[in-house]
Amino acid sequence: MTGVLSTRALNRATLARQFLLDHADVSALDAVTHLCGMQAQEPQEPFFGLFSRLRGFNPAELSDLLTTRQVVRTHLMRRTVHLVTAADALAWRSRHDAMLRQKVLGVYRTELAGVDLEELTTTAQKILADDQPRTMGDLARAVATQWPETGTRPLGEILLAALIPAVQLPPRGLWQEKAGARYLPISSWLGKEIDPLPQDETDPVGQTLVRRYLAAYGPAATADVRAWSGVAGLPAAVSALRDDLVTFRDERGRELLDLPDAPRPDPDTPAPVRFLPAFDNAILGYHDRSRIIDDEHKGLSVAGTRVVLVDGRVSATWTTTTTGVVTIDQLRPFTKPEQSALNNERETLEEFLKQHTET
Known part of the structure; x- marks a missing residue:
């Protein structure tokens, strides 16, 4: 084991790998x-x-x-x-x-x-x-x-x-x-047939899924891989990969797997405001979603609600009209700098909609 990763550290790792930190x-x-x-x-x-x-x-x-x-x-x-x-x-x-x-x-x-x-x-x-x-x-x-x-x-x-x-x-x-x-x-x-499933007890396709998942979502527990894929039978793949992976623990004591050279930014790295779509896998891709959304709000992730990340966490919801006006409903109070950053990103989204909307 190489240590315990805080919830905030997991949050920043997720944001980095999901292209949400920059x-x-x-x-x-x-x-x-x-x-x-x-x-x-x-x-x-x-x-x-x-x-x-x-x-x-x-x-x-x-x-x-x-x-x-x-x-x-x-x-x-x-x-x-x-x-x-x-x-x-x-x-x-x-x-x-x-x-x-x-x-x-x-x-x-x-x-x-x-x-x-x-x-x-x-x-x-x-x-x-x-x-x-x-x-x-x-x-x-x-x-x-x-x-x-x-x-x-x-x-x-x-x-x-x-x-x-x-x-x-x-x-x-x-x-x-x-x-x-x-x-x-x-x-x-x-114009191609799907690839046949290899009859190999080490589950090579499952290994690819695990590696690719960790590159985009890790560090993560095997329960997270299962929650993302829906596929339960990945123990053989994980077992075959273990020597190539590093392990951590989260604050709940779960074992987390990761690729050795994958980004794990400093937990104090600033996180920009980001508008996420409904059902985004940055949230749904985990069994334990606490790294990005509070338990009291986790129902939003399966309700088809668009959410806003502020300081890396789900902190508001958003909707848009047919004319491209974005409305935000806060889930918590914001500081003045947070509100300013939120308004700036909303304006960027509205400009995107205006620019790319056919009239």
């Missing part, structure tokens, strides 16, 4: 790669996540990545829709298959009890072979004639969130576009 001079593609994807069930939120992380971010850059198929929207970590690079979608999907199936069955086990999932998958694949985009409802209705008692919602969810690796197609997810979710199999959209 705006990063990297491309949107490199940022999405580094962050291991961005939670994106609310289609516009990744744009605000990158605004707060990248210097001079232009939302057209991310839209272009979607239309050129360099990033995709797909069900992955925690069975939620994530915006991930095409390379990561192909490499990681098989490692998440069992978790995705388990989570959907956990919701619809009764409705799907009489359904042969292999037969269902084969039937749906034949329908999707024409490479025509379909909504979840369209596909569910197309197969429902064979399972009329099941209901279209369970059929659609198990197919497109678990059994068939699929992506949500643009224009959904493009900047300031409103569009329903239409799906194609990943293999059709990217």
Whole structure:
């Protein structure tokens, strides 16, 4: 062990690795790669996540990545829709298959009890072979004639969130576009099959997930890795990596894992005001979220509320109007310097919205 890390030290490490301590001079593609994807069930939120992380971010850059198929929207970590690079979608999907199936069955086990999932998958694949985009409802209705008692919602969810690796197609997810979710199999959209899961007891794909997670979120406990990914079966990967990692303890006594050379800034490093989108993984990416949000406010992280970081912690919420006016609701009193910094960053966000809003 190499010591105890205070909550504030963990906060500054998280901010540094999440590009929230200083705006990063990297491309949107490199940022999405580094962050291991961005939670994106609310289609516009990744744009605000990158605004707060990248210097001079232009939302057209991310839209272009979607239309050129360099990033995709797909069900992955925690069975939620994530915006991930095409390379990561192909490499990681098989490692998440069992978790995705388990989570959907956990919701619809009764409705799907009489359904042969292999037969269902084969039937749906034949329908999707024409490479025509379909909504979840369209596909569910197309197969429902064979399972009329099941209901279209369970059929659609198990197919497109678990059994068939699929992506949500643009224009959904493009900047300031409103569009329903239409799906194609990943293999059709990217022209490549997903990588098969290696039959290796050291879990090489899991090792990659752990390394990448620590680079973007560490230091962290194995429970944090599990909370971020939704994948429970990572002990073999962690065991295989242990000799390459360093360990710490947090103030609660949990063992924390980390990459030896990853940034761990001085806890007294000033932290700028940052506006985070709904469901940002900087908060949701942990089992113990106390490094960035107080227990009394942690419900905000799963309620789809946009939050503001002041001194590195969730200290306010924010909303915006269709005209780009940003409104802030404080969760605690601010000092005059904090209020001034908050007002400055709000003006920057409003200018971003004004500059990039079509009239």
